[in-house]
Amino acid sequence: MAVLKKLVTHVDPATGCVTASRVPVIAVTLLALGLCACSQKAPAPTAAVASASSSATPAGHHVQRLSDGIVVDVKNATQKVRLRVVSADIIHVTVVPKGGFKQLPASLMAVKTGGDAHFTVHENADSVVLSTPAVQARVSLQDGTVKFLHPDGKTYLAERPDGRTFTPTTIDGKHFYAIRQQWLSPADEAFYGLGQHQEGVMDYKGKDVQLAQHNTDIAIPFVVSSRDYGVLWDNNSITRFGDPRPYQFIGKGKGLKLFDADGKPGGLTASYYVDGKLKLRRDEPTIDYKFLKDVKHWPTQLTDTKGVGGGPGQTVQWKGQIASDVAGVHKFRLYVSGYFKLYIGGKLIKSGWRQNWNPWYRDFTLDMQPGKKYPIRIEWTPQSGYIALQHLDPLPPAEQDELSLYSQLGQSINYYFIAGKNLHGVIAGYRKVTGKAVMLPRWAYGFWQSRDHYMTQKQILGVVAKYRKLGLPLDNIVQDWRYWTDPTWGSHKFDPKRYPDPKAMIAKLHAEHVHFMVSVWAKFYPSTKHYKELAAHGDLFMQAIKQGFKDWVGPGYHFTFYDPYSKQARQLYWKQMRQSLGDLGVDAWWLDSDEPDMMSNTTFAERKKLMSPTPLGPGAAFFNSYPLMHTMGVYKGSRRSYPDKRVFILSRSSFAGQQRNAAASWSGDVTARWDDLRRQISAGINFSMSGIPNWTTDIGGYVVEQRYIHPDAKNLAEWRELYLRWFQFGAFSPIFRSHGQGVPREIWNIAPPGSPVYADLAWYDKLRYRLMPYIYTLAANTWWKNGTIMRGLPMGFPNDPKVRTINDEYLFGPAFLVAPVTQYKARSREVYLPAGADWYAFNTGKFFKGGQSVDAPAPLSRMPVFVRAGSIVPTGEPEQYTGEHPDAPITLLVYAGADGHFSLYEDDGTSYGYEKGHYSRVAFDYDNATGTLTIGARQGDGTGAPASREFIVRRIGAKRPNAYGNDAAGEIKVHYVGKKLTVKL
Helix, strand or coil: CCCCCCCCEEECCCCCCEEECCCCHHHHHHHHCCCCCCCCCCCCCCCCCCCCCCCCCCCECCEEEECCEEEEEECCCCEEEEEEEEECCEEEEEEECCCCCCCCCCCCCCCCCCCCCCCEEEECCCEEEEECCCCEEEEECCCCCEEEECCCCCEEEEEEEEEEEEEEEEECCEEEEEEEEEEECCCCCCEEEEEECCCCCCCCCCCCEEECCCCCCEEEEEEEECCCEEEEECCCCCEEECCCCCCEECCCCCCCEEECCCCCECCEEEEEEECCEEEEEEEECCCEECCHHHHHHCCHHHCCCCCCCCCCCEEEEEEEEEECCCCEEEEEEEEECEEEEEEECCEEEEEEEECCCCCEEEEEEEEECCCCCEEEEEEEECCCCCEEEEEECCCCHHHHCCEEEEEEEECCEEEEEEECCCHHHHHHHHHHHHCCCCCCCHHHHCEEECCCCCCCHHHHHHHHHHHHHHCCCCCEEEECCCCCCHHHCCCCCCCCCCCCCHHHHHHHHHHCCCEEEEECCCEECCCCHHHHHHHHCCCECCHHHHCCCECCCCCCCECEEECCCCHHHHHHHHHHHHHHCHHHCCCEEEECCCCCCCCCCCCHHHHHHHCCCECCECHHHHHHHHHHHHHHHHHHHHHHHCCCCCCCEEECCCCCCHHHHCEEEECCCCECCHHHHHHHHHHHHHHHCCCCCCEECCECCCECCHHHHCCCHHHHHHHHHHHHHHHHHHHCCCCEEECCCCCCCCHHHHCCCCCHHHHHHHHHHHHHHHCHHHHHHHHHHHHHCCCCCEECHHHHCCCCHHHCCCCCCEEECCCEEECCCCCCCCCEEEEEECCCCCEEECCCCCEECCCEEEEEECCCCCCCEEEECCCEEEECCCCCCCCCCCCCCEEEEEECCCCEEEEEEECCCCCCHHHHCCCEEEEEEEECCCCEEEECCCECCCCCCCCCEEEEEEEEECCECCHHHCCCCCCEEEEECCCCEEEEC
């Protein structure tokens, strides 16, 4: 039978059958033989479609046809490439090195893996091309590489030839592959997303990012390109973006040479001091106090103190030189806690502090020339902390800037190519695959008060009463951990001595229009009823129990975490939460430590063992997906139990798809330092650009230095300034939440009433509520329009190359450009105003042309914020809680200078009625040429909005500045009853 060389086909969406624009005799013969059953409806595609489904029709010698895609045989049948069409702009790529696709597990992150039958297939001599109206996917018949193109033939993304790697590996007796996929990337491309990371990086081009859940790091294997596409990597194991090679400890790898303080090769000179007195000096071939197991390396001369560097006054200095025979940019990672300073060539490269139990990485690079020695010095005050210095030689130039993803365990290369007209469209495509971002309750966007931790029922009620007495807006108070008695972690029971009637307490909070969130861990002590119930069903990880691990509470208790990888376990876990807490009236769930952090400061290898096995397979194969499965159980359980009440979850970790579980995340136990504040900006932006819209941080930092806990006047002034600057940033974050330990975080405990800092904190608290009509519309649009609240500048200004790497500014919705202040005593800061728009300073109303950097005033009382010309910002009246005045007038701030559009969204704020059309939306359109504002007819059934309302319109222009929109001069009042209106400004 002759090979069919050219055939353009289309699958009928109703039957799954092939039609062709050119039908040679052989095709007619196939039809006559009944190989296309056009009278029968094709079966719906499943999560794992067989390589040759019953509806498949050969499109050529190398192609098997599926109802929603194709399978291409390449490399003499040693590999098969499957393309499935999710939608016109999303192609699902799966590659297996041998065998078929039927045995592949269902995706945990994806809810839609294919299913679109609207595509054509064209086979050439060297490739097979699958085309949709938006994308062409071209598979090489020579090597199986896939290239994605625009309909006009311009390349979106192309796999690198020989850039696909399968390395067989076995774990727990099961066969897997370590897998890698490389794609070519032009020099001017930028990469965003990948979750939340703490390096202060905006553009990940040329960077290495480890995707492994950790206290302050969140792994989301979704990368977004400045070329308007994204890659969602469907793998649950530890993954690396960039260079897949593991970093080597200095002195242990082959690429770096060490010399001591006297120039002798072999190591660095280490000097150990106590209270400034030298106790030990020795040459050390590496720096490796990275994990608990490495404590044994600590010098015996200092082991009379507790742990590594446990004694007061201990400091260490490493000094010497480093060199390499390999030219180029070398990468380094300093893993550290405690105080540290790192110098290269006498220049300070890195410095900072982290709490001893929570070390993390500080990355840096060094351009090294062969034969040249570079002086290095590290100064460290351990405070019982950890430290390690690791290194990587440069990659070959061709690989340094490519797009590369590597995962430790998998059964296939499995990813989604997602095209978009812009970055907003790419994020919308991610949610098409992984699920919509369900709406949180409106009150979640008000101000939250939290601390580690409230100790009694009386204390909680007292805090709320004082907020109301002082007239400070508040919507949520949070009970952190240890409300139980110490020996009963996992009981979910309030200590009756400290919380005599939690149900009455919550009822009292509700009477004050304050909601109650409670911390619930996935951790259990064997003495509890819940542990025993879970254990009886096999729903606990047992390695921690078998190894006799104890935690840090009191004398230390045996513990473990539950296993959420079975439906039974998730339902049982929720039942325990509902019976112990939910039925008391709890409004929201704080799911802490859900990486899970079963043993801090141990290796990833040990962490993988501690969460294994699961019902789905080895824990290592599912390492990053724990928070997704955990939040899914709580979300689905809550919706079943309380169907008219919106679920709200705060989760320390997150994974692809978690937005469908009503889960926000925060940036973990970050420290209260200025450099940490700055790093939260890019961490939050990239997390949001990973497709999950609700994010927050501990305002003020979770852990504070001792100098802030009992401060003198100087340190008190700095603490108040740091907290205020963080609070200003928080007021323009998706979730506005204060939390931390060491210093009480209530506004009056930061600064007393009557002080300037108190007044400034109160001003931003109230501003958040004034902006609530705007903010809640942004929140609603995450569901209605697949929107993003916190946006990187490239999302708004893709044609301005200057914004691609800016890591300390962002867009808060379409209107606001936010520039937090992250330096002590700074009273101005440079702000770049993107080209493509003109801008107004929100604090003064002053007008600026776009495409320039300005020295923006930043008095302590105010953070620089700018508003884009053409913005329409709906604002409300002062409120003590969200929804206090549902009938109050809405003031529309119209920033002239460009045409503008905004649509105000309202609903009841608490139920899922919006899913059934119960809402109100009113569109506003501003024509700058005529100065005309059009208020559209109401859409929806009007739920959540008054039948009639007063709109107050204030036009702000270059010749008429209006700080904060407060100037009432020239305002126009409009009575609106749901019908279209036109207003001349």
